[in-house]
Amino acid sequence: MTNARSMETSPLLVLASASPRRQALLAQIGITPDRVDPADLDETPHPRELPRPYALRLAIDKARLVAARTPEAALVIGADTVVAVGRRILPKAEDRATARRCLNLLSGRRHHVLTAVAVEPSAAWTAGRAATRVVESHVTFSRLTDYQIEALLDAGDWEGKAGGYALQGHAAAFIRQIGGSASGVIGLPLFETAQLLRGQKGAWVR
Numbered sequence: 001m002t003n004a005r006s007m008e009t010s011p012l013l014v015l016a017s018a019s020p021r022r023q024a025l026l027a028q029i030g031i032t033p034d035r036v037d038p039a040d041l042d043e044t045p046h047p048r049e050l051p052r053p054y055a056l057r058l059a060i061d062k063a064r065l066v067a068a069r070t071p072e073a074a075l076v077i078g079a080d081t082v083v084a085v086g087r088r089i090l091p092k093a094e095d096r097a098t099a100r101r102c103l104n105l106l107s108g109r110r111h112h113v114l115t116a117v118a119v120e121p122s123a124a125w126t127a128g129r130a131a132t133r134v135v136e137s138h139v140t141f142s143r144l145t146d147y148q149i150e151a152l153l154d155a156g157d158w159e160g161k162a163g164g165y166a167l168q169g170h171a172a173a174f175i176r177q178i179g180g181s182a183s184g185v186i187g188l189p190l191f192e193t194a195q196l197l198r199g200q201k202g203a204w205v206r
């Protein structure tokens, strides 16, 4: 599918993300960003910060940081995905022990996944409007045995994932139910992202 962007009326589209999943999800709806420029922020939650405001804060900060260093007319997309059990924010698993702790916590219960998306125009794109959405989904894991948890860890697709699993990976064999937005759980809610882009001057998506 080709990018429907019209050069005359659209600013550069910049994806402020290091996540290959977010690029692949945009590609799924026919959108190829002109540039990918990860924001690389400190993602430590503030003390007692709740999952929804945390996800929104990070998505906005990622988009703003990149918009501020982009002198061209540009519209920047930032996103953040947070896995939460109640008010508790689970970490992004960077090592096997963290992923194991997350999977033990998620086993046999329902949790929430919040993905925030922010679009932010650069100063040179005066026709742009900053806008945000937060999409909440819920995911229920079946009860996992220690053996199954180790098999999931061996598969390795927990790495860099919020909550230590990937819906698009081996964990799908244990996900009993999902409600909300599957693309949101994977990192970018496509319906809402398309809506945000349709609300801008530009022709990326019909």
Ligand SMILES: Cc1cn([C@H]2C[C@H](O)[C@@H](COP(=O)(O)OP(=O)(O)OP(=O)(O)O)O2)c(=O)[nH]c1=O
Pocket (backbone or CB within 6 Å): 016, 017, 018, 019, 021, 038, 039, 040, 043, 079, 080, 081, 082, 083, 092, 113, 160, 161, 162, 163, 165, 166, 167, 168, 185, 186, 187
């Ligand atoms: C729950 C879940 C998360 N994830 C991913 C989406 C995100 O990439 C990641 C959460 O971390 P994020 O901080 O949202 O994103 P990131 O660090 O990968 O990239 P950047 O901040 O540069 O945009 O977890 C999945 O791929 N599948 C899943 O099922």
